[in-house]
Amino acid sequence: MTKTIFEKSIPGRIGFILPQNDVDIKINDCIPEKYRRKNEIKLPELSELDVMRHYIELSSKNHFIEKGFYPLGSCTMKYNPKSHEAFVRSSCLMDLHPYQPEETVQGALEILYELQNDLATIAGMKNTTLQPVAGAHGEFTGLKIIRAYHLAKGNAHKNEIILPDAAHGTNPASVALAGMKVVEIKSNEKGMVDLVALKAAINENTAGFMLTNPNTLGLFEPQIEQIAAAIHGVDGLMYMDGANMNPILGIVHPGKIGFDVMHYNLHKTMSTPHGGGGPGSGAVSVVEKLEKFLPYPMVNKIDDKFTLDYSHKETSIGKIHSFYGNFAVNVRAWAYIKTLGGKGLRRAAENSVINANYIMKKLEKVYHIPHNHTYCMHEFVATNEWQKQRCFENLGDKEKCNIKTLDIAKRLLDKGYHAPTIYFPLIVHEAMMIEPTETESKQTLDEFIATMIEINDECVNTPEVVLNAPTTTPIRRIDDVKAVKELNVRFVW
């Protein structure tokens, strides 16, 4: 049984010492009785080696990029360059206090200024805020900007955001947090925006349209021009969720195809590490007419001096983070853009598309791909349908052949891969969304394809192997119901 760190605690053991306190004052002279803690805190007592062993043991139970492939759709799990880790560990980046005078943080501001501009260039827009620290945080920021635009024009009634049913869950949740109403429209049979449904949803209250493009099926929206025209026709704004920005880097500028505001997921597109769930960065770029609404401060350059610019405070949506966003994440993204340049970013985009199409081509006769438009962008969505069908044709036992996408995903874990994104987008029944990214080699893809074919064969001939998967991982499938019903969210000792 895996012990928690608390179960390893030995009273009196020490993993840390400070120099002797050289001021002669007692704590009780600082903190009057009334304010003193009644019961002692209960942190574990361990040596440094104990702690290291514990967390290294835990680390060995994780899947991570250097260990193996993540075919994780919409998450862009590309390789995270190690030089960036070295850069952000420069003392004069780590040991900067956010309230330091501008003249003492010129290097930091220069990096942020360049990143703001580079991201605006890539978006084909005017300017960029680096304050949002996650994709959903960026959505919230962008939506607040849309709201501010309408309020500034005296159009308080414009509070409806239209989005397709294929959208990420964060989209409607962010609309709600921004105080607007969600109007969801159905996608058409091709998985794209249904123009008729869109036009029916548009009215004078329409504040904007929110679209992930390429969409969550990995397809570029070909009617983008008509969509933008319809939305702009009622003075609505076009929001691009940049979760899938990777395959269009240097291929199209979102700002030149009708979008007014977009967020990046720098932890996807610009290769900053996911950290087991964060920190990320959700930078937001906007076109000129929305610039004055960006969160304050922006980084500006006046003559040769970089400054934190609060001059648009009156029109700004305000602050959405205590300081300037996830600085250390933004430095990594800056380094990535500087390393690749225009040429490299375009190449990254192209190869991400080629890699995805290569897998799709090799698997299209093995797995059902419901929205097969001949080619995809950086990802595609398959399902379990044929595996279930073929198993039944072979074994004639419905129960034995009740193979779900979840089972196929779990079998991939057994074979050393992370699972694809599953059960998303919601518009595809039993979806599995596969995104390889450009950093994976042909050899890795060939091995993955072979594995997927192998799993298909297992589904047909020995479905129990798939249904029982995984068996080689540190733990097997978990009891989700128990996790909720017998809620245990802290160790009591």
Add this chain to the structure above:
Amino acid sequence: MPYISNTDREREEMLKEIGVSKFEELVVDIPEKFRLKELMNLDAPMSELELSKRVFALTGKNKCTNVFNSFMGGGIYEHFIPAAVDTIISRPEFLTAYTPYQAEVSQGTLQAIYEYQSMICDLTGMEISNAGMYDGASATAEAIIMSIRKTRKSKAIIAGTINPRYKEVIKSYTEGLGIEIEYVPAVNGIIKPEDIEKAICEKTSCVVMQTPNYFGNFEDMFAMDEIIHKTKALFIAVVDPTSLAVMNAPCEYNADIVVGEGQALGNKPYFGGPLFGFLATKMEYNRMMPGRIVGETVDADGKRAFALTLQAREQHIRRDKATSNICSNQALCVLAATVYMSLLGKAGLLEIANQSATKAKYLADGISKIDGYSLAFNHPFFKEFTIKTPMKASVLKDKLLKKNIFAGIDLAEVGEENMLLIAVTEKKSKNDLDAFITALKEVNND
């Protein structure tokens, strides 16, 4: 090309296998006229060697707090961080792992979060903690929204003494939601309980109090408890986690939701980010909470296992009805905090708190004896306090900067041009403190 694996030849082979002759055929869905014909106008690509020289040059333009004698706090504190913390959070097993949705291959991340939640619950005396928020400010804003959801009332009463950054973030988080905010002004650096009592009405969903407050002063949280809990409003406490080693656990004054900035627990200041917010509460409010939560369960073999739980609150399930839009959080910072607290242990965190508080007191005593300077308030404080300065704090700060001292935070922003907020951590030696006192004397005599 850096970080792109396939060679040009492999690329051609793959295009052939796909059945196209060139890349452009794959993107026919993108209207031709939108496709860029030229490369984007960005700097020419740099090698790792060139870029490392550029980074070195840029960081050389910064002045950092490990060289300067720094007394800046205001929510971001420079406590000592044992090297083992970075060793763990640099491990690719944690650094490059995805969000732990696939529990079978994420037990490392999941168990660490469970341990983090346990530690936060112990420090705060609460029963359930989430896996972290963006920062203390957004955690506070989300706690207010949570109280609105719980009480179905629309007004938040907030102490005027909370961190001004939090006020700004609360404003942008709440203004679109029709939440009314009322700030109760400070009297002599703290909030008078009777002023809270006067402000509370039938619309009040919560009262937000920070202790130690922005000026460093302790608020009377016990008096607040009595007043707030006469009504249905929730008591939200904003606290400094380091202070909790020695100061009242928020459960002692019956806080309903406890939030704060976690950066001080094992994370570098990094020019203000990444930070992380913590949020803990009573079990009865668990379904109202924002953010991820990890629970203990078992696997198919009955083996102890950890998994994300109570997910029915979250955006990927509930969409626009979710308790929050948060998805990515600040997981690696939370891991740093967990390793930090494990290394320090009970005795270590206590010692950090003791040394920070006693050294702050030493400095405050020293400064109050210098001509022209005095303590701004006559209240107890932990590691941060406010002084009155003989000249504008901005002028004083500039003078001290020339002596390689970051003197603290100028309180002009909150209307006090002659006040300076000073933070002290265990990292300061008596010499550092004496040097600051001497410098303050000198600049006043210049």
